[in-house]
Amino acid sequence: MENAKVSDLWDRARAGDVAALGRLVTLVEDEGPARGELLARVAPLTGRAHRIGLAGPPGAGKSTVAAELARRFRDRGERVGVVAVDPTSPVSGGALLGDRVRMGDLESSDGIFIRSLASRGMPGGLSLAAGLVADALDAVGYDRILIETLGIGQGELDIVPKAHTVLLLMLPGTGDAVQLMKAGLMELADIFLVNKADRDGAQALAVLLRAQLTETARPAGAWMPPVLLTTAYRGEGLDLVLEAIERHRAYLTTTGGLESRRRAGIRAQLRQLVEGAVLQRMWSDPVLSAELDKAVEEVAERKSDPVRSAARLVQRMLPGRKGAR
Amino acid sequence: MENAKVSDLWDRARAGDVAALGRLVTLVEDEGPARGELLARVAPLTGRAHRIGLAGPPGAGKSTVAAELARRFRDRGERVGVVAVDPTSPVSGGALLGDRVRMGDLESSDGIFIRSLASRGMPGGLSLAAGLVADALDAVGYDRILIETLGIGQGELDIVPKAHTVLLLMLPGTGDAVQLMKAGLMELADIFLVNKADRDGAQALAVLLRAQLTETARPAGAWMPPVLLTTAYRGEGLDLVLEAIERHRAYLTTTGGLESRRRAGIRAQLRQLVEGAVLQRMWSDPVLSAELDKAVEEVAERKSDPVRSAARLVQRMLPGRKGAR
Numbered sequence: 001m002e003n004a005k006v007s008d009l010w011d012r013a014r015a016g017d018v019a020a021l022g023r024l025v026t027l028v029e030d031e032g033p034a035r036g037e038l039l040a041r042v043a044p045l046t047g048r049a050h051r052i053g054l055a056g057p058p059g060a061g062k063s064t065v066a067a068e069l070a071r072r073f074r075d076r077g078e079r080v081g082v083v084a085v086d087p088t089s090p091v092s093g094g095a096l097l098g099d100r101v102r103m104g105d106l107e108s109s110d111g112i113f114i115r116s117l118a119s120r121g122m123p124g125g126l127s128l129a130a131g132l133v134a135d136a137l138d139a140v141g142y143d144r145i146l147i148e149t150l151g152i153g154q155g156e157l158d159i160v161p162k163a164h165t166v167l168l169l170m171l172p173g174t175g176d177a178v179q180l181m182k183a184g185l186m187e188l189a190d191i192f193l194v195n196k197a198d199r200d201g202a203q204a205l206a207v208l209l210r211a212q213l214t215e216t217a218r219p220a221g222a223w224m225p226p227v228l229l230t231t232a233y234r235g236e237g238l239d240l241v242l243e244a245i246e247r248h249r250a251y252l253t254t255t256g257g258l259e260s261r262r263r264a265g266i267r268a269q270l271r272q273l274v275e276g277a278v279l280q281r282m283w284s285d286p287v288l289s290a291e292l293d294k295a296v297e298e299v300a301e302r303k304s305d306p307v308r309s310a311a312r313l314v315q316r317m318l319p320g321r322k323g324a325r
Numbered sequence: 326m327e328n329a330k331v332s333d334l335w336d337r338a339r340a341g342d343v344a345a346l347g348r349l350v351t352l353v354e355d356e357g358p359a360r361g362e363l364l365a366r367v368a369p370l371t372g373r374a375h376r377i378g379l380a381g382p383p384g385a386g387k388s389t390v391a392a393e394l395a396r397r398f399r400d401r402g403e404r405v406g407v408v409a410v411d412p413t414s415p416v417s418g419g420a421l422l423g424d425r426v427r428m429g430d431l432e433s434s435d436g437i438f439i440r441s442l443a444s445r446g447m448p449g450g451l452s453l454a455a456g457l458v459a460d461a462l463d464a465v466g467y468d469r470i471l472i473e474t475l476g477i478g479q480g481e482l483d484i485v486p487k488a489h490t491v492l493l494l495m496l497p498g499t500g501d502a503v504q505l506m507k508a509g510l511m512e513l514a515d516i517f518l519v520n521k522a523d524r525d526g527a528q529a530l531a532v533l534l535r536a537q538l539t540e541t542a543r544p545a546g547a548w549m550p551p552v553l554l555t556t557a558y559r560g561e562g563l564d565l566v567l568e569a570i571e572r573h574r575a576y577l578t579t580t581g582g583l584e585s586r587r588r589a590g591i592r593a594q595l596r597q598l599v600e601g602a603v604l605q606r607m608w609s610d611p612v613l614s615a616e617l618d619k620a621v622e623e624v625a626e627r628k629s630d631p632v633r634s635a636a637r638l639v640q641r642m643l644p645g646r647k648g649a650r
Binding site: 040059262266269270271275296302304309310313 | 360361364365367368369372384457460584587588591592594595596598599600602603604606607608617620621624625627629630631632633634635636638639642643
C-alpha cells in the first residue's frame with residue numbers, strides 16, 4: 001500500500017470513519033509493509049486510553065462481562081474498543097453485541113469498535129497484535145480498550161502487561177481458584193470477579209479469595225484487589241465492577257502506576273517484536289536451515305539427542321558467545 | 326542432581342517404578358541441569374510408542390475422551406501415558422480417572438500414568454515440555470501416549486507435529502467447525518469427533534464436516550479422515566474411535582507416514598529448544614538488555630515507535646545480517 005493511501009485511511013479513521021479504522025486495524029494486525037508506517041503515526045498519540053484486561057478460564061463469561069462493561073462505558077459517552085484475543089471466544093462466533101461481528105470480523109455500533117483477532121500461529125503473535133491494535137485504537141481516540149485474553153495459560157501472561165487494570169474472572173465450583181493460585185496468576189489481577197454468582201459456592205469462593213488476598217503481604221498503601229460477585233448474563237454486579245475499575249484507575253494515576261504499567265507494556269511489546277524478527281531471520285538463513293535438517297537426521301537416526309543437537313545449533317547461531325547451558 | 330542419582334531413577338523407572346518415573350518426568354519438565362543427561366538416555370529408546378493428540382475447543386470433552394480411550398487401551402493390556410497440556414483442563418482439577426490426580430500432580434493406576442503440565446510462561450514452553458515428557462514415557466515402555474492439547478489457538482499448532490494421530494473434537498451447535506475451517510485446523514486432524522452427539526445438530530455437523538472433507542483435494546490412496554459421533558461422558562462411540570485410531574496407525578505404518586511424522590516432531594522439538602536457548606541468551610546479555618532499557622525509554626517518551634526501535638535492537642543482535650523487514 002502506498003503511503004498516500006495509508007495517510008488517507010489514517011485521516012479518515014481519526015475523523016471517526018469506522019470502516020477506515022477497520023482497514024487500518026487490519027494493516028496493523030497483518031504485519032505487512034504498511035505496519036511500520038502506521039505505527040510510527042500511532043506511537044506519539046498513545047497513552048491516553050484506559051486499557052482493561054479480562055482474564056479467566058474459558059466459559060467464565062469474559063465476553064459477557066466485556067459486552068456489559070462496553071455498553072456501560074458507551075452509555076456514559078465514552079468510546080470503547082474491544083479486542084478479543086481468544087479465537088474460541090463467543091465473540092468470534094458473534095455472541096457479543098449481536099451477530100454482526102460475524103460480518104467481516106468488524107463491528108461498530110455507536111462508539112463501540114470490536115475486533116476479534118485470529119491466531120497467526122506465531123508464538124506471541126496474538127498478544128503482540130492485540131497490543132498494537134490497542135495502540136491504534138488509543139491513538140484514534142478510544143477512551144477504554146477492553147482486551148479479552150486467551151483462557152489461562154501462556155497467552156495470559158503475555159497480555160497482562162498490556163493492560164492497566166486486569167480483571168480476573170472465576171466460576172464457583174470449578175476449582176479454578178486453586179489452579180490460579182498454583183499458577184501464580186492471582187498476583188496479576190487488580191479486580192476479582194466471581195461470575196455466575198447465582199451458582200452454589202459463589203460466596204464460599206469469594207470468602208476464599210478474600211482470605212488469600214488478605215494473607216498476601218503487600219506494602220502500605222498498595223492496592224487491595226476487591227472480590228466482586230457478578231452474574232453477568234443478567235447484568236448483575238457490573239455497576240460495582242465499573243466503580244472498582246474507576247477506583248483502580250484513580251489509584252494508578254495517583255501513584256504513578258499508570259506510567260509504570262505503560263512502560264512495562266512497551267517493554268513486553270518490544271521484546272515480542274524483537275523475538276519475532278530474530279527467530280524469523282534465524283530460520284530463513286539457508287545455512288542454519290541446512291544445519292537444522294542435519295540435526296533432524298542425527299536425532300531421527302538416534303545418533304544424537306535433541307538437547308545436544310539443539311545446543312550445537314545454538315552455537316552456530318550465536319558463535320561469538322558462550323555455549324548453551 | 327548427581328549422575329548417580331539420575332541413573333538410579335532411570336533404572337527404577339524403566340523397571341516400572343511409577344514414583345521414580347514421576348520424579349524423572351519432573352526432571353525432564355523442569356529444564357534443570359539433569360535434563361540433558363536424561364534426554365541423552367531417553368533419545369535412543371524413543372520411537373516405539375503411538376502418540377495420539379487430542380485437540381479441540383475448551384469444553385469439547387477432550388479429558389473425558391482421553392480417559393475413555395486410556396481405559397480401553399489399558400483393558401487391552403497396553404501401558405498408557407496421558408500428558409495434559411491445558412492448565413484449565415479438568416485433568417488438573419482431578420476429573421480424569423478420579424481425584425487422585427490432585428495428589429502431587431501424578432497419577433498411576435494399573436498401567437496408566439498421568440501428568441498435567443503447568444504453564445512455564447515461556448512461549449512454546451508447554452508444548453516443548455509435553456513432547457519431551459512423551460519421549461520419556463516412550464523410552465520407559467509406554468505403548469500409547471495421549472497428549473491433550475490447549476483448546477484452540479497457538480498451542481494447537483505446536484502440539485500437532487508431536488502426535489502421530491490427531492483427534493479433533495467438536496461440539497454441535499457452537500460454530501466451532503466454522504472457526505476451525507477458518508483457522509485452517511481441519512487439515513491437521515486425522516480423525517474428527519462430533520462429541521456430545523446427544524445434542525441437537527450433531528448429525529448436521531457430521532454431514533457438514535464430511536462434505537468439507539470430501540471437497541478437499543487429496544492424492545489417491547491418502548488417508549480420508551473419518552467423522553465419528555461420540556457421547557464420551559456415557560462412553561458411547563469410543564470403540565469406533567479406537568478402531569479408527571488403529572486403522573490410522575496401520576495406514577501410517579504401511580505408507581511410511583509414521584517415520585515422516587516422527588521426523589516432523591523431532592524438527593519441531595529442535596526448533597523449540599533452539600529458539601528457547603537463543604532468546605534466553607539474547608536477553609541475558611547485559612549489553613542487549615541495556616539496549617532494551619534504552620529503547621523502552623525512547624518509545625515511552627514518544628521519540629520512537631516500537632517497530633522502529635525493535636528493528637534497531639534486532640540490528641544490534643544480529644549485526645552481520647541484513648536489516649529487519
